[in-house]
Every structure is written in structure tokens, then in C-alpha cells.
Amino acid sequence: MRPEVIRPGSHIVLRLPSGSHTVHEIKPNTIISVGKYGSFQSNFLIGRPYHYTYEILDRVDSSSQSGLRIAPPAELYADIKDEELSTPADLENQPQADANGEGGCAQYEIVDQKGEVLLRTNRNIVDDARSQTMTMAEIEMLKAEGTRSGRDLISKILDSHSALDQKTAFALAKYTLRKTKKYLRRFTVLPMDVPLLVKWMFTEKDALKTMELREETLALIGSWSNVHFTPLTLGERFGEPGSFGQGRWLMIDETGGLLVAAVAERLGILHSPYEQKTESSATKPITPVKVRTDSDVQSQPEQSQDSRPPPGIRKAKFAKSNTITLIHANSQPNLSLLRYFSFDAANPTPSHPLNRHLKTISWLQLLHPQDDNACTEPDLVSPEVLQTWKSGKRSNYHRKRRRWECTTSIVSDTQQGSFDGLMIASSMSTPTILHHLVPLLRGAAQVVVYSPSIEPLVELADCYSTQRRVAYLNNPSASEEMPTEDFPVNPTLLLAPTVQTVRCRPWQVLPGRTHPLMTWKGGAEGYVFTATRVLPAEGRIEARGINKKRKGKMEDVGREESETKREKVIKAKDESTIMDS
Numbered sequence: 001m002r003p004e005v006i007r008p009g010s011h012i013v014l015r016l017p018s019g020s021h022t023v024h025e026i027k028p029n030t031i032i033s034v035g036k037y038g039s040f041q042s043n044f045l046i047g048r049p050y051h052y053t054y055e056i057l058d059r060v061d062s063s064s065q066s067g068l069r070i071a072p073p074a075e076l077y078a079d080i081k082d083e084e085l086s087t088p089a090d091l092e093n094q095p096q097a098d099a100n101g102e103g104g105c106a107q108y109e110i111v112d113q114k115g116e117v118l119l120r121t122n123r124n125i126v127d128d129a130r131s132q133t134m135t136m137a138e139i140e141m142l143k144a145e146g147t148r149s150g151r152d153l154i155s156k157i158l159d160s161h162s163a164l165d166q167k168t169a170f171a172l173a174k175y176t177l178r179k180t181k182k183y184l185r186r187f188t189v190l191p192m193d194v195p196l197l198v199k200w201m202f203t204e205k206d207a208l209k210t211m212e213l214r215e216e217t218l219a220l221i222g223s224w225s226n227v228h229f230t231p232l233t234l235g236e237r238f239g240e241p242g243s244f245g246q247g248r249w250l251m252i253d254e255t256g257g258l259l260v261a262a263v264a265e266r267l268g269i270l271h272s273p274y275e276q277k278t279e280s281s282a283t284k285p286i287t288p289v290k291v292r293t294d295s296d297v298q299s300q301p302e303q304s305q306d307s308r309p310p311p312g313i314r315k316a317k318f319a320k321s322n323t324i325t326l327i328h329a330n331s332q333p334n335l336s337l338l339r340y341f342s343f344d345a346a347n348p349t350p351s352h353p354l355n356r357h358l359k360t361i362s363w364l365q366l367l368h369p370q371d372d373n374a375c376t377e378p379d380l381v382s383p384e385v386l387q388t389w390k391s392g393k394r395s396n397y398h399r400k401r402r403r404w405e406c407t408t409s410i411v412s413d414t415q416q417g418s419f420d421g422l423m424i425a426s427s428m429s430t431p432t433i434l435h436h437l438v439p440l441l442r443g444a445a446q447v448v449v450y451s452p453s454i455e456p457l458v459e460l461a462d463c464y465s466t467q468r469r470v471a472y473l474n475n476p477s478a479s480e481e482m483p484t485e486d487f488p489v490n491p492t493l494l495l496a497p498t499v500q501t502v503r504c505r506p507w508q509v510l511p512g513r514t515h516p517l518m519t520w521k522g523g524a525e526g527y528v529f530t531a532t533r534v535l536p537a538e539g540r541i542e543a544r545g546i547n548k549k550r551k552g553k554m555e556d557v558g559r560e561e562s563e564t565k566r567e568k569v570i571k572a573k574d575e576s577t578i579m580d581s
Helices: 136-145 151-159 169-183 194-203 215-225 258-267 294-299 336-341 363-367 383-388 391-416 430-440 455-463 466-473 551-580
Strands: 011-015 021-025 031-033 039-041 053-056 068-070 117-119 186-191 248-253 323-328 358-362 419-425 441-451 494-500 527-533
Touching: 011 336, 021 194, 136 151, 151 169, 194 215, 194 258, 194 336, 215 258, 215 419, 215 441, 215 527, 248 258, 248 430, 258 323, 258 336, 258 419, 323 363, 323 391, 358 363, 358 391, 363 391, 419 430, 430 441, 430 455, 441 455, 455 494, 455 527
Parallel strands: 248 323, 248 419, 323 358, 419 441
Antiparallel strands: 011 021, 011 186, 031 039, 053 068, 053 186, 441 527, 494 527
């Protein structure tokens, strides 16, 4: 569940007037810098709700930092007029202008049926830098003096424009908006979520770190994967033996944790619950510290601090439903983007939902667990021997035991299979991945593979094509020799392979000027491979029941019977004629 107010330690997104976004971590008693717009204290935002628009006030001589002012809605939407621009009902019936510009007005301006001009054009306007009489030195001087968060500066810039009265309504609004984005010191506070993180990483950071994954492509992956929250059944809730949890997802993520965050947000386990403190640390009474002597230490019983898990080691108590199993190729998974949602994979917080719902396992632990040191059980030591060890040695022993229990639990749970879906965003060879992971899925599970280019997915779709499936079934020895060059995967395990893409392009929507934007950020298109896991039937299939003939065959049979009867009648007539003669 998303937080409703800004909390200390959380990450927020500031939407600037220029349309760009910046991400900041809220730490008490720190300064947040917004570039050319200014800076302010982070304490001004703690405890306030999201989606408010603030203005950075001018700095007073007595204070070293600027303050904030909440912009009221009447001021934010003052430029929106009550009367909407009315467009002519039918512009096609108006007379067109000739070569000299006469005989019509539809070419140069929009008029209504009465002939009144509704919208002028900038045909006679010539852009000239000399139209603006204010210099940059004067603008910088006004900015230093204080301009009410930039509003006075924008009005003076508009007043100093000599050709402002020649601009059309659209050109004037466009010019005013451009100056507002440049000089108005205003921002809107937004909560950090997956769509904003995808947009920020794609447009303003390094998109290659996330494999150029777009927001609409990520939504397409989540839709085809059928990721949703699944409640526990009675057998799973009371821990009956042999009961498998539902909502178990298998994943390979090389986007820095972006795909994991998208799935966790759909499952409702991405955001950490907030624990409201009843009293602040400033109002708590200070208790005196008692100095312990050597006799107190000797008389004190053995502390149970060894039972607490050290940093980075989790107890093997995972959830049975709505879990994410992440397979990685390194010693530790790359989940750096999850820090924007207050989760550290190296040292997870016990109260965070991902601590119990996210499982990480390496390829070595999945395929060859006997070769991994983390899957080797440490020697069991009796409690009597543990009492003779030093505290550091005991802590090291308990840490190894907890790591082995956690790793063994994840490996056994993964090898049992019955996952509800598989999502892959990796640069590895996809057929080699599916050869090992598709058998771990249950029937009707969805397989979704993302790739920035289409060529790997086309080759993957060919591996599960109908022609290759028929050739595989006609070759009985193919299953024993697999994987081979002709059959890198079992083509009978996935049905209906499809390669698709999606692209949402922004449009300009204006009366008479509706068209897609001419310039937009490039990059990879991004393609998605989807298929459904099926369970091949074992043995020979025989059709039983009442054989109903098709309509076409019934007509042929009836036609043959009628011809036979006609031949018999003709033959009988011929015989009777011969007898009479």
C-alpha cells in the first residue's frame, strides 16, 4: 500500500515546471537542491501529503535557506478560461483561397459561419531576437533581487517584448508557457512508484541499465503474465503437508530489479508498512546508564544474541503465497533499484514484505546444488561444545547454519516447481534458459520473455513452431538426445508462441492541430514473447464415442444411394420390356 504522507527515509519524485523529474531521499535536517530553481530544507516536506505543488520563496537576508509556499488550486489553474474555444462545425464547406490569397479564408485563419475570426495565424509574424528588449544581465539582476518565485520576472519579460501584440492566442500561450517553465520556481511532490521510476530511468538516466524497458512494455509483461494477488487456502494457512502455495512466480531480471518491483507492486508487497510511533525520541525520558562491573558480567546468564540473524542473513521463514523466486548468475542478485522502495537486498529490513516474499537463488544452486558451498551443511556441534567457544566463533557458526537453512529451503522449494508464471528479461540465450525452467511451471502457466530487439524472440518462436513440434513427435529419439541443434528445447511444452510489441506515442491535441509529436526519445523498440505452458499427453490417444458423419459426407452418401436406386429402376424397366417382347 502506498504511503499517504511523506515519511523520513522514503524517496520522492519532484516534477519541475520544465517537465523533468528528480528523485530525492528524505532525510531529516538536510538540504534538497533543485538545480537552478533553488534549494530548501527537507523538514518542510516531512509529514505533508503528496501531490501538492510548492513554490520556493525568495531567500530572506536573515535566513540561509529558502522557504516553501503551497500554491493554491485557483492560482495553478488561473490560465484556464471558463469559456472553451469553439471551433467551426464544418471547415470543409468553407471557400478556399486562390493563389493570391483571395477568395477564401480557410487557408490563413479559422472563422465561424458568420464570418467572424475565431483563431488567427502567425503568417505575418517574423521571429526576431531584437523583439525582446530585456538582456540576460538584467534578468539575472532581477533574479538576485527577488521576484516572488519568478512570477514578477515572467511578467516583466512579457512586458518588454515589443511584438507581443502581434502574436496569436496560441503563439502567446506557447511563449508564456516557455518562460514559465524556465523561470517559475515551482515543483510538485509525487510518490515513488514503478511507472515514474521507469520514466525517470528511461528519459533522464542510463536506459541501458534497464534494457531500455518502457512503461507500456512493462505493463504488457505484467498483463500477459497474469500477475495478481492470491489469498491463502485453508490447507496452506494451517501448514498442511504437501500443500503448495498459489501465486508463485519464477523470474530472471537483469534490469536492476525493475521487473521485480513491477511484479511486487501488482502483488501488493512492494511498499513497506509504516509503524506510527506514539512518542518521539525527543520527549522520551533519559534513563541513566548503569556501569556494569566484572561481577555483574560473570553473574549474568548467557545472552541469546546468537539467535538474532546477523545482517544479510535471513531466517528460512518465507511466505507460502505471492512469492517471487529470482534466479541470477552472480553470487548476489542486482537489485539496486529496489532501494527507491526502502528495500536493501544485502541487508533487508525484517518488516518489509519483500523480506518474506522474495527468494533469490543462483543457477549453480538450482542445477548443481552439491557444487555450491552454501548448500553444504556445516558440521553440527553440541551445545556443550558451543559453550566453550568464544562469542565470535559461536556467531560465525550460527551464521553458517542460518545461511545453509535459508539456501536449502529456497533450493528445495524451487526444484519442486508448480510455478504460476515465468518472466525473463535477460541478455542470455533464451532457449538454454527455457530448457531448464519450463518444466518447473504448472499447466496453463504463462511464459513471458522481453528483449530489446526482435531477432532473439523470432528464433525462440521458431523453436516452438508447429513444424518443429511435428518433427519432434515423429522422431522418438529426439527426447533422449535433447538439447540438439534441431531441438534446443522441447517444443511440446509451450503452446501458441507469439511475438508482439507496444508503443505509446504522445500526441498534441489542439483544435485543428491534432497530430503525434514529431520528436521523441529513440532507443530500442522492445518486444515481448508470450506462450502457454501445456502438459503433453502420455501414451496413445484414441477417439471413442458415436461417430457422427459430417454434413458433406452425408450428402455424398445420399447422392450415391439415389443413383443406385435410379440404376435399379432403369434396369427393372429394361427387363420388363425384354419380357414383353
